[in-house]
Amino acid sequence: MSASLPYFRYHPEPVASGSIRESAETCACCERATGWIYTATFYTAQDISGRFCPWCIADGSAAERFEGEFTDSYGLDGFSAEILEQVTRRTPGFHAWQDPHWLVHCNDAAAFIGEVGYAELAAHSEALDQLRADLRMGGWHDASRLENFLTHLGQGASAMLFRCTSCGTHLAYADAS
Template sequence: MTVNSLLPAFRYHPDPVASGSIRQSGETCECCHRARGWIYTATFYTVHEVSGRFCPWCIADGSAAERFAGEFTDPHGLEGIGEEILHEITRRTPGFHSWQDPHWLAHCRDAAAFVGEVGYAELAAHPEALDQLRLDLRLGGRHDAGQLEQFLAHLGEDATAMLFRCIACGAHVAYADAS
């Protein structure tokens, strides 16, 4: 039995243990008040004071987001997808750690699945994601090709890439995250 078979399944974040968003813990869930052996460690946005963390089950069933009127992920980047998918990503899917505000990517009119934080070597294994990231960074003001390639070559050091996989076609997309 694998670790992930013990946890609820998250369609858009298939391995939250590997990404560091969920870890083993004896902590009690702020929502269900049970210590279930696993706890969420990443972002949660709410106006309410929340003194503890949530178990994966209270994330998966939406009870944590509903009880504390919050979201695990900023909806930025998810424009144009259906309301049901947006709700699943923001309120029933674990977010992830990043230096800047994390956001989810979409592809084929659906949210993409979060693969994880990667450096250049991992990103280069997905040339479509690397090409898309190059284009995004050029459009974002990094016009000098040499400087851009230098930046990409050092992903994993002072900056990283957040890699996603399209649920529909399997293509990979990414965005850069830096301190």
């Protein structure tokens, strides 16, 4: 098994989130079995047989070789080319029912923490309040339906939890099948 995994500023715990797991698979990019493999999304027009190791994600070689991205750039408009490159081409994406997207705060992309249910989200009241406000703006005007939806996160719907890389504020968006 290889040394410790590369550090991803915008996805600091990819094993805990399920985006990277232990595996004997060979990386489709470097053709080595590193002991770890990426399991989430990769967007490309090319045909790829296999998945990538974390090192080929971190150094950008997988995205460059296969002309693809691990995350859509939705929500990252107006950010520097460096941030865009880091998030979309050098950071593991994550599993989601709908198209995953990256949240931002303090003029930077936030760090993806993981998919959470209500109990985990409630531990970060600022994220819960922000999600509640976002859902109201999105058309959830019936307060009791909204609270019922939120308290049942983890049962058919979940929240994607992020943390600001500058101030530490937690953010979330809802994801459902």
